[in-house]
Amino acid sequence: MNSVALITGGGNGIGRAVAHRLAAAGMTVVIADYDHAAAQQVRQEIIDSGGNADALSINVSVAREVKALVTDIAQRLGRVDVLANIAGGSAYTKRIEELTWAQWKEVMDANLKGTFLMCREVAPIMQRQKSGRIINTASNYGVTGSALRTPYAAAKAGIITFTKSLALELAPDNVLANTVAPGPTDTPRVMEKESAESRQQRWWPQIPLGRTGLPRDLAEMYFFLTTPESAAMTGQTFHVNGGVVMP
Amino acid sequence: MRLKNKVAVVTGGAQGIGRAVALGMGRESAKVVVADLQAEKAQSVASQIQTLGAEASAVEVDVADETSVKRMAKSAFDRFGRVDILVNVAGIYFPKASVVDLSEEDWDSTIDINVGSNFLCCREFVPSMRAQKSGRIISLASGIGHYGMRQFAHYAASKAAVMGFVKALAREVGPDGITVNAICPGSANTSMPRQHRSEEEVLARLRSTPLPRILEPEDIAGPILFLASDAAAYITGQTYNINCGSYMF
Numbered sequence A: 001m002n003s004v005a006l007i008t009g010g011g012n013g014i015g016r017a018v019a020h021r022l023a024a025a026g027m028t029v030v031i032a033d034y035d036h037a038a039a040q041q042v043r044q045e046i047i048d049s050g051g052n053a054d055a056l057s058i059n060v061s062v063a064r065e066v067k068a069l070v071t072d073i074a075q076r077l078g079r080v081d082v083l084a085n086i087a088g089g090s091a092y093t094k095r096i097e098e099l100t101w102a103q104w105k106e107v108m109d110a111n112l113k114g115t116f117l118m119c120r121e122v123a124p125i126m127q128r129q130k131s132g133r134i135i136n137t138a139s140n141y142g143v144t145g146s147a148l149r150t151p152y153a154a155a156k157a158g159i160i161t162f163t164k165s166l167a168l169e170l171a172p173d174n175v176l177a178n179t180v181a182p183g184p185t186d187t188p189r190v191m192e193k194e195s196a197e198s199r200q201q202r203w204w205p206q207i208p209l210g211r212t213g214l215p216r217d218l219a220e221m222y223f224f225l226t227t228p229e230s231a232a233m234t235g236q237t238f239h240v241n242g243g244v245v246m247p
Numbered sequence B: 001m002r003l004k005n006k007v008a009v010v011t012g013g014a015q016g017i018g019r020a021v022a023l024g025m026g027r028e029s030a031k032v033v034v035a036d037l038q039a040e041k042a043q044s045v046a047s048q049i050q051t052l053g054a055e056a057s058a059v060e061v062d063v064a065d066e067t068s069v070k071r072m073a074k075s076a077f078d079r080f081g082r083v084d085i086l087v088n089v090a091g092i093y094f095p096k097a098s099v100v101d102l103s104e105e106d107w108d109s110t111i112d113i114n115v116g117s118n119f120l121c122c123r124e125f126v127p128s129m130r131a132q133k134s135g136r137i138i139s140l141a142s143g144i145g146h147y148g149m150r151q152f153a154h155y156a157a158s159k160a161a162v163m164g165f166v167k168a169l170a171r172e173v174g175p176d177g178i179t180v181n182a183i184c185p186g187s188a189n190t191s192m193p194r195q196h197r198s199e200e201e202v203l204a205r206l207r208s209t210p211l212p213r214i215l216e217p218e219d220i221a222g223p224i225l226f227l228a229s230d231a232a233a234y235i236t237g238q239t240y241n242i243n244c245g246s247y248m249f
Helices: A013-024 A036-048 A063-077 A101-129 A150-173 A188-193 A196-206 A215-224 B016-027 B039-051 B066-080 B104-132 B153-176 B199-206 B217-228
Strands: A004-008 A028-033 A052-057 A082-085 A132-137 A175-182 A237-240 B007-011 B031-036 B056-060 B085-088 B135-140 B178-185 B239-242
Touching: A004 A013, A004 A063, A004 A101, A013 A028, A013 A036, A013 A052, A013 A082, A013 A188, A013 A215, A028 A036, A028 A063, A036 A052, A052 A063, A063 A101, A082 A101, A101 A132, A101 A150, A101 A175, A132 A150, A150 A175, A175 A215, A188 A196, A215 A237, B007 B016, B007 B066, B007 B104, B016 B031, B016 B039, B016 B085, B016 B217, B031 B039, B031 B066, B039 B056, B056 B066, B066 B104, B085 B104, B085 B217, B104 B135, B104 B153, B104 B178, B135 B153, B135 B217, B153 B178, B178 B217, B217 B239
Parallel strands: A004 A028, A004 A082, A028 A052, A082 A132, A132 A175, A175 A237, B007 B031, B007 B085, B031 B056, B085 B135, B135 B178, B178 B239
Antiparallel strands: none
């Protein structure tokens, strides 16, 4: 039986690269994304490459949607071996006095609450299986902070400690929970806002490895965290950032 | 086969975690130099790697001795012509002593063997990695370097120093395509903890982690093989914990 991997935010950027990597490793990949057209496209790419994939629409910050999604997957596929929570992002760059309560809530919900809701639904399935890998997504900003991104940094820091607590809860059932913390990564969403030249000038001199990250750099770490080689690692935070932050 | 045609030097490769790393490198088709103070045991590991179908050699080294490290490096280059991966595993845990009772000699030997070795070995292999514009250095630190341990202040200080060294070197050599990372193992099922604890105590401690498994040397080797592979090309200056969840930093 194929392993089943559920990837939120799998339609774009890092999530898309992770979906391709896990599918290439032989997993059945469920791409869950707010952007349904993007999820469908990734599904088709994977199927065209000979893999198994499904695409579903989800707003991870809405509890009933999350519950319905996970119930549907459990009924149709029978198991969930990997949950990669990649949906999220930083919609605003604003000074704190300019941020509305609604904007604060939006960022916290998309990142932190979405991670909680997905884990709450998937963890019992993995506990029954006595195996599972949960991989949450933080950011180097969750460790360093970032001016003009207070809710994003807070949400990502929250994900790191949420994941440690979850790891302790699920460890007795051999369910592992870890966090991947990307540094500056060239995703389509980021590249829409800033030219490649501007990113090179701004970031490359600060990064010991001399370049910004690519989604595939991150995908390798997510994949590693699904393999037997990482079976003794839980509650940890894995920074993949070219050395821009070394906590 | 992730490390086909790569040459790896593993210090402390004769036993425990270092042996698991050396064997793992061999399984991934790397050419392996098993470097250890215990020459016979190192030769035995090299022979096991050859049985796996990979090339290997053994070399005796005192990692805290400049001349000995230079000789070890020459042996590696003479045998295989290049070095792509350096794994600094060699180290010591003992003696156990409170700070007020610790001799200067014991302080010096712990610091020299655990972190001075990193300096001496990296200094030998970095120049050729720079010339190749690629290289992987992975050093063994310890969770004790983060949280400390009574009667092991010297060991804790040496392992924290390894983490600092790794970060600084990562910044120095990053522009040349060399990555440098540290691994912090938790208490593993090796001979080391058995030097000062009864078998019953060791097993109780190994079973006390959140994950219901005992940390084996192979569990440490896996992430080191990942960091040595092309898949980890964008990871540098990091310290990864492998401890069955006993410690989360």
